[in-house]
Amino acid sequence: MEYILETKEKFNLDQLRCAIDEIDNNILELINKRLSLGKHIGDVKKEKGTKVLDRNREKEVLQRLCALNNGPATDDLVRYLFNVIMTATKEIQKAKIIAFPGPEAGDAHIAALNIFSHSGTFVLQPTIRDVFRGVDKKESRYGVVPVENSIEGAISNTLDLFSEFNLNIIAEYYDQISCDLLSITGNITDVKKIYALPQSIARCRGWLGNKMQGVDIIEIGTSAAAARIAVEDPSVAVIATGRSAHIYGLQEIESKIEDHMGNVTRFLVIGNEKMHPSGCDKTSIVFVTSHTPGALLMALEPVKKAGLNMVKLESRPTRHQNWSYYFFMDIEGHILDSRVSDALEGMKKHCLFLKHLGSYPAFYNEKNVHGG
Numbered sequence: 351m352e353y354i355l356e357t358k359e360k361f362n363l364d365q366l367r368c369a370i371d372e373i374d375n376n377i378l379e380l381i382n383k384r385l386s387l388g389k390h391i392g393d394v395k396k397e398k399g400t401k402v403l404d405r406n407r408e409k410e411v412l413q414r415l416c417a418l419n420n421g422p423a424t425d426d427l428v429r430y431l432f433n434v435i436m437t438a439t440k441e442i443q444k445a446k447i448i449a450f451p452g453p454e455a456g457d458a459h460i461a462a463l464n465i466f467s468h469s470g471t472f473v474l475q476p477t478i479r480d481v482f483r484g485v486d487k488k489e490s491r492y493g494v495v496p497v498e499n500s501i502e503g504a505i506s507n508t509l510d511l512f513s514e515f516n517l518n519i520i521a522e523y524y525d526q527i528s529c530d531l532l533s534i535t536g537n538i539t540d541v542k543k544i545y546a547l548p549q550s551i552a553r554c555r556g557w558l559g560n561k562m563q564g565v566d567i568i569e570i571g572t573s574a575a576a577a578r579i580a581v582e583d584p585s586v587a588v589i590a591t592g593r594s595a596h597i598y599g600l601q602e603i604e605s606k607i608e609d610h611m612g613n614v615t616r617f618l619v620i621g622n623e624k625m626h627p628s629g630c631d632k633t634s635i636v637f638v639t640s641h642t643p644g645a646l647l648m649a650l651e652p653v654k655k656a657g658l659n660m661v662k663l664e665s666r667p668t669r670h671q672n673w674s675y676y677f678f679m680d681i682e683g684h685i686l687d688s689r690v691s692d693a694l695e696g697m698k699k700h701c702l703f704l705k706h707l708g709s710y711p712a713f714y715n716e717k718n719v720h721g722g
């Protein structure tokens with residue numbers, strides 16, 4: 351590669367691209383080395399209690415590099431590129447704390463682990479409100495909250511909290527929660543008692559009646575409590591999602607024991623940041639119309655005119671005034687797309703209140719959405 355740069359000889363496209371590939375490999379390796387060093391610096395800062403951002407050091411870094419620069423890169427380009435690299439270096443130093451509503455190893459915990467591929471610090475909060483509060487106070491960077499279940503419907507608590515806190519939706523995730531039978535031995539013939547949440551017992555009544563005759567079925571408040579008993583006693587099994595088996599240290603006896611399949615929960619990731627367009631996004635808003643005939647129809651007119659696809663419309667009492675409602679709406683598209691922003695501006699003229707809750711990548715996975 352050095353040879354190509356130094357000689358006047360002509361090279362073909364493949365040879366030149368090959369040389370570029372070699373440089374890219376080196377750049378990538380060096381960026382990863384730099385990020386790893388950044389992580390070490392982050393640990394030192396954590397010990398000393400100093401901040402991640404150090405503007406003076408960043409200034410020095412940029413000045414030094416611009417002084418070294420011999421072109422053809424301009425100093426502006428050097429500053430731009432290294433600002434991006436330094437942003438990534440700061441990101442890696444920040445602990446990624448992800449809050450979820452309990453119980454431990456419950457549906458929201460499992461969803462959070464899947465969404466973030468197990469990378470981060472996962473913090474249990476007693477309630478969905480505590481998840482919102484923690485993210486709002488920046489104690490955690492992200493929160494994972496359930497918003498809708500294909501059997502139970504909307505999780506109204508979550509919807510209400512969106513009008514109370516000014517947080518952004520930054521992702522959505524659909525998860526099929528299956529009921530599985532777990533025990534310490536993984537052997538069905540050992541089972542004499544089954545501990546489970548009342549709703550899990552209700553979901554699996556048919557299977558339990560068929561396959562577990564003579565076995566005691568005992569209601570318990572949390573799956574974690576049931577698991578703690580099962581870990582100590584080989585005659586005890588629990589109904590929980592098989593994906594939590596490794597968290598509890600249990601083994602799967604039988605999977606998908608529920609009578610009706612397709613129990614899918616939609617989760618939202620909330621945070622203080624805004625997402626860039628991904629090319630396939632959803633925009634969520636909440637609005638209140640005046641209490642007059644046809645107000646909702648008028649408010650929706652700009653969405654229809656813009657040809658935007660509305661994928662959800664849900665109402666909740668405002669609780670400020672009887673019979674007035676918050677409408678939660680999801681449309682396809684990103685707020686930075688003028689068709690979406692213009693439609694929302696148009697809607698505002700017919701609304702008493704309208705708030706953008708976030709534009710985020712749509713989770714279009716047929717298998718997950720439809721529970722297949």
Ligand SMILES: C=C(O[C@@H]1C=C(C(=O)O)C=C[C@H]1O)C(=O)O
Nearest residue numbers: 388391402403404407408436439
């Ligand atoms: C890596 C550090 O943390 C941050 C990142 C920097 C970088 O990427 O060079 C510089 C200063 C800090 O804002 C550091 O303090 O050295």
